[in-house]
Amino acid sequence: MGIHTLQAQDHFNRDWPTYVYPDAFSFVTTPLSGAFLGQVTIDGIPAEDDGVDIIAAFEPVSGICVGTGTFVSGGNIFGLNIYGDDSTTPEDDGMNPGENFLLVVYDASANRTITYTQEFDQWSN
Ligand SMILES: [Ca+2]
Ligand SMILES: [Ca+2]
């Protein structure tokens, strides 16, 4: 999916969904996944590493979490696998072809989540 640079800013667009950490950040591991690579800054500062800040991907329509990851030095995303829907289970547990996803960062020092005002459509596994 390439490498993305994400710059989070505080924003006040209330139309954009908010996902609360940690309640909304649980997901199902399925046989299909794609790794998302990138670098994240929060108000110009790299996201904190060592499992402090958390990044998660969500399906904006169903609202389900489809994977989480952490950061390594420099705000580089580590281990964000975005899971696809398991076709052997009846419920929607992941990405389906044509679906977009949103990225959300939990900023631990401020105890807030930031939803990026951009949808990504390059998911593939
Ligand atoms: Ca399923
Ligand atoms: Ca889905």
Ligand SMILES: [Ca+2]
């Ligand atoms: Ca912070």
